[in-house]
Amino acid sequence: MSARPTAHQLRGGTSRRRPTARQSTARRRSLRRRRFAIVLVALAAAVAGAVMLAPQLHQAAEEITLPLRHEDIIRQQAQDKNLPPDLIAAVIYAESRFRDQTSPAGAKGLMQITPETAQYIAQKSGGTAFELRDLGTPQINIAYGSWYLRYLLDRYGENELLALAAYNGGEGNVDRWLGEHGAEGKVFSAETIPFPETRHYVQKVQEMRGEYRATYGTELGL
CATH class of the missing domain: 1.20.5 (Single alpha-helices involved in coiled-coils or other helix-helix interfaces)
Structure with missing residues (x-):
């Protein structure tokens, strides 16, 4: 087997x-x-x-x-109001960082315009159909803010420092500071602005102008 x-x-x-x-x-x-x-x-x-x-x-x-929005509107308003576009962009940055918002004081939109200032601008610029809610529209807000910047530059002899101080701190305060500095024989500068908020604001805008010019010169038409 x-x-x-x-x-x-x-x-x-x-x-x-x-x-x-x-x-x-x-x-x-x-x-x-x-x-x-x-x-x-x-x-x-x-x-x-x-x-x-x-x-x-x-x-x-x-x-x-370093945000940038609505550069076409900024370029158009800069040309229309004879303003440097990087100045407009820097003011928007300092005011709102390009966000549509309302401050505790009631200032509205990208360039933070108060209702009282908006009514004054509308009256002076011929915007008879202006309504407060229009400040939420970038085109109108930037147009009004640019108009006010041009008005302040004209009022203070193209002195950007004084115009920016007035944009933030008010024309009445700037006029008073100039009078006090003149009476004391002092030179008015950003460092001598009495209000810390306004002093910081002016310095910030002047600093950011350079940043926007260097970073977005082409977009702003510079």
Whole structure:
């Protein structure tokens, strides 16, 4: 009687040898090389993607730290009112950072115009159909704010320092400060503005003019 076939023989298989220690080491090394190559490819792809996205990321960062909106309106109003466009942009930044908002004092919109000042501007500029809610419209708000800047520059002999101080602190206060400085023989400067808020405001606008000119000169038509 012949011997029974083993289970391995019934499956038609052949005997397999276990890999030697040298073979196992080689396989591990090969696997590590493949994994390292995959990591390098992924890293290269990530670097390439970062390089391609760098301009967009830079622009996004600028939009957060130095926003600019409605540049077409700013250019148009700058030309119409004979104002530097970077001055308008800097005032908007200092007033609202290009956000449509209402201050606790009731100043509205991008250039933070009070209802009383808006009514005065409307009367002087011929805006007879003006309504308070119109200040929420960028076109009207920037037009009114630019008109007021031009009015103040004319009033103070193109002295930007005095015009900005009056835009924030009021014409009456600026007139009083000028009188006090003159009586004491002092030179009026941003550092000598009595109101800390107005002093900081004037310095901020003057600083941001340079930032907007350097960053958005083309967009502002400079």
